[in-house]
Structure formats: C-alpha cells, structure tokens
Amino acid sequence: MKIIAANIEDFCDADAEKAEENLPLETRQRVRRFRFKNDYKRSLLGEIMIRCLSVRCMGDEYKKIHIVRNQYGKPCIANCKDAFVNVSHSGNWAVCAFDCEELGIDIEQNILPGKNTDSLAKEILSGEEYRYFLSLNDSEKNLALTKYWTMKESFTKYDGQGLQINIKDIQIPYQYNRGEIIYHNKKCAGVYSLIYDGNYYFSCCKRNIGNVRIEKIEMGDLLGCMEE
Amino acid sequence: MQNIREEICKFVSDLKNMEQQEVDFCKDLNELGISSFDFVKLAVYLEEKFDVEFADERLSRNLFQNLADLERYMKQLAVEHL
Structure with a gap:
C-alpha cells in the first residue's frame, strides 16, 4: 500500500x-x-x-x-x-x-467543540464505545473522538457506500490504534489509525492491514x- | 422558527470563517465544504440548541442536498417536539 x-x-x-x-x-x-x-x-x-x-x-x-x-x-x-x-x-x-x-482512508483535523463532545460521541459511538469514551478525561476525549470518527469513516469508504450505513453499527477497536472492524457482528476489515502532523488523525481500512x-x-x- | 436559520448560519459561518450573510442555503453541502463530520457536528449543535433529536439514519450529509433541506428537517422536528 x-x-x-x-x-x-x-x-x-x-x-x-x-x-x-x-x-x-x-x-x-x-x-x-x-x-x-x-x-x-x-x-x-x-x-x-x-x-x-x-x-x-x-x-x-x-x-x-x-x-x-x-x-x-x-x-x-x-x-x-x-x-x-x-x-x-x-x-x-x-x-x-x-x-x-479495496481500501478506505480518512483524515480529520482535530478541531472539536469542547462543549458538546459528549453529545457528538453519543451520536457516533456504539454503547460499549461510548461507555469507554466517558471514562476518558476532557483532553483525551477530543483526540479520541477524532480518531474514532476517522476509523469509522475509513470503513464506510472501504465499504464503498459512504455514510449510507449507520455509523453506530460499525464497531471499532476503540482502545487501540490498530485492530478489526466489526459490522453487524461480522469481522469485516482491519483498521490502522495514527496521528499525522500533530493535529490530525488518519485512519486506513482494508481487509488485511499491515504497517501504515x-x-x-x-x-x-x-x-x-x-x-x- | 427564524432561530433555526440563524443558528445554522452561526455554526456554518464559524466553521467556514465567513460572514453569516454569506451562508448560502441553496448551495450543495459538499460544494459548501461541509464534510460528513462537520455535518454531524452541526446536527448535534442544532439538537442541543433546540432540544430535538435527529433519527440515527438521518445523521448523514448525503441525505441533505443543502442547508435549506436541513432547515426544513429541523422545522419538522421542532413541530413534532411541541
């Protein structure tokens, strides 16, 4: 790649x-x-x-x-x-x-409104992911949410249907930078996430993900x- | 209901660093430079401002052509909330 x-x-x-x-x-x-x-x-x-x-x-x-x-x-x-x-x-x-x-990528600048980060997370994350997110401190939350979004969006782009699929149904390896994406209880692809240029999160999704x-x-x- | 338009203008003008009067409600969201993530942020902002809730399946930029579509949907939510 x-x-x-x-x-x-x-x-x-x-x-x-x-x-x-x-x-x-x-x-x-x-x-x-x-x-x-x-x-x-x-x-x-x-x-x-x-x-x-x-x-x-x-x-x-x-x-x-x-x-x-x-x-x-x-x-x-x-x-x-x-x-x-x-x-x-x-x-x-x-x-x-x-x-x-086949692959999907996403990059996002880490600019999030501090005030409604929890509400935003609730719209994006599944129950388990959201509970973990709430355990983070405020500065961790902003970075984590940008990372989670890029992981999920990279999967929608890998899948090829964009955001036609419900983003909450995509389960990500939220505690790690690399792992498997589960969609409708099925392992679908691998995802790799990294910080780029200090203030951006980048994620890449493909069936077998290696180093990025x-x-x-x-x-x-x-x-x-x-x-x- | 006028507030919905004002709040959309406020959010988008902050996001795109432009004057509120310049926000074009008829321009395609993609062409306005509103990303999928920006759209979800805008939806959450409006949810909190107006105490309404988007259906999960409506939280996609692709389902709205422009800000006028979003404004219409918000008005519908606000009426249902009354």
Missing part, C-alpha cells in the same frame, strides 16, 4: 490553475463548484493525487489513467480490477492511498507527474 500526503499551503493559485487544465472537463467542473478557495484546492489536490499515485504505482502514462466514481462517489480506476485508490482531505492536508486491494506509512509529497513532484 502506498499513501501520499500533500499540503495545500504549498499549492499556489498559479499551480492550481495550471494543474486544473490537465484534468478531464467533468472533474474540472466538479472542483470549480466549491464555494471556498481552500475547499476547491483540497478537492483539486485530491484529484491530482489520485491520478499521479496511480501513474506512479501502475507505471502507466498520465493520460491513460481514467478515474470514475461509483454511485456513492467512491473513486476507482476504470478498466482495472486489481488497483484501488481512495482520497481524503481536511484542514491543510490532502491524502491519497493506492493498493491492490504516509509519505509527504512535494508539490513539484506531484505536478511534474501530470506532465510526464
């Missing part, structure tokens, strides 16, 4: 404009609909990363990579049954993963791959 991360602060307007020209029209129209520039940049960066990571891992030409989306918006590489991609963005970071097995390492990619390398 290969995971890359890029920082939107390194993505200047001129580079964004130039990079956008190398994307298919439908993708360009989609990213242009964002109301705010940073959302546009995060999304654009995600689209570039999916293609460039696919080029890197498959050794194919940029122009030959076609990304399509399922009905729930999950990206996949057209006409390729054994290559899978997933993307996520939050705050300053866009993250993209590539593997020969995120490579920060420089903007020049990323944009250069579109021109190869």
